[in-house]
Amino acid sequence: MKVAVTIALLVPLATMVAAQQPQPEVHGTFEGEPMYTVLPPDRIPAIRTPEFVTGEEADRLMAPDEPVLGVVVQGDARAYSLWHLDRHEIVNDTVAGRALAATW
């Protein structure tokens, strides 16, 4: 079954980091739109081996109004702080046996 979805995709990657670069290199053109290379691969490090804490522990780390991305697979609920994901953009996770990528 297809499910309804919210994909978070708020922040264009590395916009801040790359803003100093006056003339980014064009990697190629897709559907008439240029793709720019603004940083080396993996300069913003994706999370490959995510570790989790319980909700009780998390309450000490989180502001109540802190934005999160949430997912539930077979009752296994996980949240990722978006302030945290700013630093990584991608989390390679496995939830209830499903390999998932949280992307931001």
Added chain:
Amino acid sequence: MYAREVAGRELTFLVSGKLWRNSLIMQDEETGTLWSHVTGEALEGELAGTTLEVVESVQTDWRSWRDRYPGTRLLVKDTTITGSRYADYLDDPERTGLFRARWLTGRLPGKTLVYGIHVGPHAAAVTDGFLSGGRAREIELGDRTVHVRRGEDGGVRAWLGTGDGQTEPIDVLEVFWFAWSGFYPHTEVYD
């Protein structure tokens, strides 16, 4: 969120350092293929032409999520992270991506967060204001009716009318207007 399994193969995604249509391009370590974070499509590389399966997720705040899912866990976070690295960027209405947003036609401020929905080539951008009050709203996409609603967990979902009185869930993207209008310049706006 996306499933990382493609044709029976598990992929690990990293940040490619490339931008397309002012948005993230991912790269998988296994094949080097470049993927659009917005559409889930592989644009270049061995897996070009394939599309990642979308997995439902919601964007909300910690309190709402914790109340709705008391057993939730959290990706462990450094206590020094107490705000967005991009706070200045997020709060500045003039900064809309790294490159010129070509299709900003003044219909909405560039930094408006919209819920993007598309059925084939027909696209709609729905604002928070349009969804206020918690009721399901109807919009038209092509000749189809789509119901849009904000759920109790804070996430926005949409259902496509199938013509026989039934509905099926369809994808909703939460995205800045400047980015959505770059992918779908002819999008309708429901504000």
